[in-house]
Amino acid sequence: MTDTVKYEQDGAVAVISLNRPDSLNGFTSGMLAEAVDAFVRADEDDSVRVVVFTGEGRAFSAGADLKAGLEGGSLKNKLLHEYGPMFAAISEMQKPVIAAVPGFAAGVGMSAVLHSDLVIMADDAFMLSPFTTISLVPDGGLNRLLVRQLGYRRAFQLSVESERIPAERCVELGLANKTVPAAELRDAAMEWASALARRAPLSVAATKKVMRTAMDHDEATCYRLEAELQGKLRESADAAEGVNAFLEKREPDFKGA
Numbered sequence: 001m002t003d004t005v006k007y008e009q010d011g012a013v014a015v016i017s018l019n020r021p022d023s024l025n026g027f028t029s030g031m032l033a034e035a036v037d038a039f040v041r042a043d044e045d046d047s048v049r050v051v052v053f054t055g056e057g058r059a060f061s062a063g064a065d066l067k068a069g070l071e072g073g074s075l076k077n078k079l080l081h082e083y084g085p086m087f088a089a090i091s092e093m094q095k096p097v098i099a100a101v102p103g104f105a106a107g108v109g110m111s112a113v114l115h116s117d118l119v120i121m122a123d124d125a126f127m128l129s130p131f132t133t134i135s136l137v138p139d140g141g142l143n144r145l146l147v148r149q150l151g152y153r154r155a156f157q158l159s160v161e162s163e164r165i166p167a168e169r170c171v172e173l174g175l176a177n178k179t180v181p182a183a184e185l186r187d188a189a190m191e192w193a194s195a196l197a198r199r200a201p202l203s204v205a206a207t208k209k210v211m212r213t214a215m216d217h218d219e220a221t222c223y224r225l226e227a228e229l230q231g232k233l234r235e236s237a238d239a240a241e242g243v244n245a246f247l248e249k250r251e252p253d254f255k256g257a
Helices: 029-044 075-092 108-115 142-150 152-160 167-173 182-197 201-214 219-234 237-247
Strands: 005-010 013-018 050-055 097-101 104-106 118-122 126-128 178-180
Touching: 005 029, 013 029, 013 182, 029 075, 050 182, 075 108, 097 104, 097 108, 097 182, 104 108, 108 126, 108 142, 118 167, 118 182, 126 167, 142 152, 167 178, 178 182, 201 219, 201 237, 219 237
Parallel strands: 013 050, 050 097, 097 118, 104 126, 118 178
Antiparallel strands: 005 013
8 A cells, every 4th residue: 555545454353544644635546546446455455354444634525626626537537447346346345344434434525434344433523525615526336326325305304414423423324323422432343343244244244245235126026135145154164163063151262164
């Protein structure tokens, strides 16, 4: 990684940090490419079981860096070929991604948070879809993400009115899982990630796959996928370890196999 994206690892947890704090972690083409590389690296590393995705400084991300302009490409192409791969890397990777939000997540930065599997926010943080203030449409998949979670009317209102959504309200609306005092955000995110890393990794990956599929597919498709994955999991060494640990009243030692 270069200076605009930091990659660190603590035990089974990888921490991917947007690192342009002087620009409130505004996305550039270079940062997007580095973020994709970081998520691919975490997904391919068997020693990593959970990813924490955060931003350095006063914000998770203010969205696209408007000062950087289009950097030689159209906005349509950037969304399709630069932002799209980052969001796909998050949603398609086997490991859960916890977005830890300091300060605020605005615009396509909000999209990045909502593409993650779990969200923890500083208690003074907020989300914001500000596109009508600069005559643009919510992007990075934000229209679908908000309508799916909030319903059309509420999603439309908070977007066209560019309403700030405080952390506590984000939890109430289901846009975030929990809030913690700002000074405790990184530690709380790491503690949560470490706890999830002790869960059976094959089970976590399969659950993520089925539940992501369930958001966009019918019941029959999801039921077949459940059955297929359950059959494979039941034959795994980890499933046998889980049963034995339960019967022996001890903590299981999952190997991801």
